[in-house]
Amino acid sequence: MSVFATLLPHGAALVPAGGLLPAGPAGAGPATVITTVAGAAPAGPALAAGIVDGAPPTETVLRLVLLTALAVVAGTGLVRVLSGPAGRAERVVAGVAALAAVSAAVAAVTWSGAGTSSWTLGLVAVTVAVPALLWTSRPVLAVVPAVAVTVLLVMQLAAGSPGSVPYLLDAGYAVAGALLAGAVVHLFATRTAGAPGAADVVDGEHGTGRPGRVRVLALVAGVAATVLAAARVAVSGPFALVDLPGTGYGRAAAVTLLAPAAVVALVVAETLVSRRAGPSARERVRAAAVRERGRGLAAVAAVAGIGAATLLAALPAPAPAAVPGQALLRGLDLGSGPLTLAVAPMRPGPNLVQLTGEDVEITGGEGAAAMPGHDGDAAPAGYVVRAGDREVPFVQRAGAPGGWALVDVPAGTGSITVSDGAVSRSVPVDVGDERTAPEGSAGADGPECLSAVLGRITAGGDPTVGTCPSETLDPADEQALRATVRSLAGSGVPGVALAADASPRSRAAAGAVRAEATAAGLRLSERAGADDALLVLSGWQGGATTLRDTTVAAVERPTALGGIYLAPWLLTGGVLAHTPGVLLPLDFGPQEEIPQRYVRSLSVVAPGSSPSVAGLRAWAAESGVRFDEPPALYGAAPVSVPMTSGDDDHHQPNTAAWFPGGAVVRIGGPLDTAPPAPTP
Template structure:
């Protein structure tokens, strides 16, 4: 917008008739158009949407450049209103108004009536440009003040106080730079405007930096390589160049420095204003608290969890895109987290890796083939409790992470300090006793208990054997096709045994799973196993839990442990539930939308069992 004084050859003393006639078609366009809306700070448009011929980036660019054009007119009106205008001043104001009205027309074509909210701003732009050309000093300054106020209020309501301060500084800065570029004696004008220029440039730098901090930019690699970070650093460096050129340009022997300062300052202000259209980097996580994020890998939105996000070994979960099964985008493959291959695990969804993280701020790089994403980390200085780390990094780590995620997705829930497999709860013990009693009442000839040696599994096996002895149910050392099987192992061992052993032998009295095995990856593979639960997965609390998981893209991690950490409590005595593969027709609102079990649902097949 600002040009070098050395390139100006036409120095009219005042406005001309052609300049006045140039405003007439602008007013005509104003009647037929509506302004293009500003982006909402996340790369999207607010107000009217862009037409099909306007891509989202182009529409955002039009909104930002339209804002800059209005700021140029406002600054010119404020600074030149008290002076006799030159022809170049009028041309600069008319150019800004012309561009604003062009954006106005495109916005009307793209957004229709939804873009009418920006008409007052464009009216003020055109009015201020006409007044600059007509040398009406007091009305010109008033129009400049009104236009600057409109811009400030618009950005305040859309982006917040820091953005409003940036726009006010940009108005003053562009006004100063235009005054220097259009002056007959740029050096003299530069000296005259130095105090205001210093305030404008410092204000722009401070407002941009404050807005960047609010948006989550920090002095780290993730911010520095983000689009917003690159633009911010570029703008601040150009402001430094502008300041240096401004100081040097005050000397008449260095006239070109004045032109260079004006050019650098213009680009700097444009760059800083462009921050309004750029998405901010992902917000910093809470220090030392488990992290749950979604990242983009090759155009797919993929959930990633890092638990406990403390120094030392951490369990990293990289999920598949929502809707992967049974139909949907192909799951991510060849996954690594922090350079460690992330592999699938029996009885668990997605991909898993144990990654050692250093203390303090850092980043975790997640890759899938040629695609990569970077997560910001703040592990803090204190390692996690040894028992929690041992549980996360052991075979029952996925269940432990699902419990943590259950707490993370509900605001106010307390993150578990221990893994579920570390101890058998009283509720699960009572449920197992009811299950064994149910089998004894059905006259099952024998019961085989499958455990995996973990503390919970060992305690559960002891409870089951004691209950069997109390109810006269014989125990068998192996799977007997005429008897029943009770699996009290964790996800990994339990899921593998359910498929490879119990299902293959098809026991007469069936295969029963411990409550913690009621997950999609374990029971949702048509194993034929059933389980006793004290919470109905189709009831309202469980459905709200699943909805919270769905909002974070991690419904595959739905589990009884996660439901308990989320805050649900038992809604009655234990009942036997079976996993049923169902297909609900669209529009059937008589059934709960149960995504706990992909492609199926858990259905109660008994009334509450005696405890």
């Protein structure tokens, strides 16, 4: 939960616009947006960007200060049941913590621009009440507002849905952490005389405390916090050893586990030192000095543990463990900026690995996207992926963005290594031992197959690589293609040339088009004449190549003046970049709300990936969204004006759009989808 969910008025929250799961050191991260809770989709985890892994730095720091201070305030109040009156040093600590919490709350409200809410006033009131009551003659009353502060701490620190296992573990850690912080602060504020026969005495005018009971409380709370932190790591990760030191979440999780364990060890050690101290004054003074240092370190460790716990809900969670048969999607940083890595089908044998940058450009050449700092006509120079002793360079694939490598991953491989020649990063993988990769997942149609899986992942669905789109012809696509042929027949086009490939979908589509063209009396050919229409039915790679060759041929002689028509599945930037203008029969408008929701979600979850019809349909199926519109023709052509308003750089296309640097607009009414009349 965002810290601002409590501080801002009801219905508003500050949420980070996230991205990929981090794997490696710092890089650039996404921005922060203010949105309403009712209309906000869950933000994905952010790309690695410094110590906070792309989480909004201002919100993260305010959250850290506010919740850590609340834990100290709550602990100093709750511990009164066992410790008795508070000494002057303990009151000062509670007062400083309350001041820090109130300051962070005020800063959060001021920075967000929202007005002061009843939540904010209530938080300030109960926080200030704890140190105020510690100065009264009945400091035990501080327990009451301390309980309220603890409830607020639990509400803010716990992540996940209330009642879920992660939420309960976080809630338990919040309570244990607050008690631990209060106990060690009390022990640290308790001084010893260091003289023979001297007892622990509270530094204050209220007399003797009860450090023995508080010491037991510290041990119990420390053990509980350690167990809860270990369970949290087991449930929520990091699931790979490389993510423990390599991500902000992993480092924070490690601190939540090690800090309370260190407190327990220090408290046990100082207890043993006290018991083994000899009768001489020198030995008791030495033991007192050791005890003071141990308690000071314990106080620091306790505060560090609760501080790290406050970050877990704000930082992007590490990637799930690699699972055989499921596409792997991770963020990487090789020192030059954030990169997106995708691997499929995660089975022994050939695996397709995609590497893209956050700010890709669809350019000429083979139609791949340029990596940051590289020309569009060249593959990412120097980028290689290594599996075992085999090193494969990333190359371009026509019709698909980024760099691609076909890597043979043997069974039992635990990781692959991605390198730019200077910096290398190890990425955990698990391909299992079953060679059951779906047809087409690593071939020419592999990028489209991966795009469909990314669509499901974007909607929170199953990342398993199933049947690829190129293996079957979608009934909606067949209907759109048949309607397109009837439209061509009605427009007076003398003939239609088909460009297909050997995939099952392309063969089925070609059969449907031939049957419809024969019924309509249209001439069919393999090569487009001057006045013919060209209908492209191949996959992304073949489609991009056909468009490039047709564009070149049109410079020398009239070619396909009847228009170039693409199958619906070829609506993707890597294909459209190779033509000055095409037509597509679509049953949705790319600029409509539902397709744009998919585009926005994809840009968050997998920066650098291009939207596609396969990805949209997978996302829609997982999200429960349906398209009921009849197909209509849409024109796609490059334009020289920005496609999004508010773009600071009017010379850069929106790389997350359906056609970066171009427009896709409807040019007519619905196509005729009625069954064709019988052929005489």
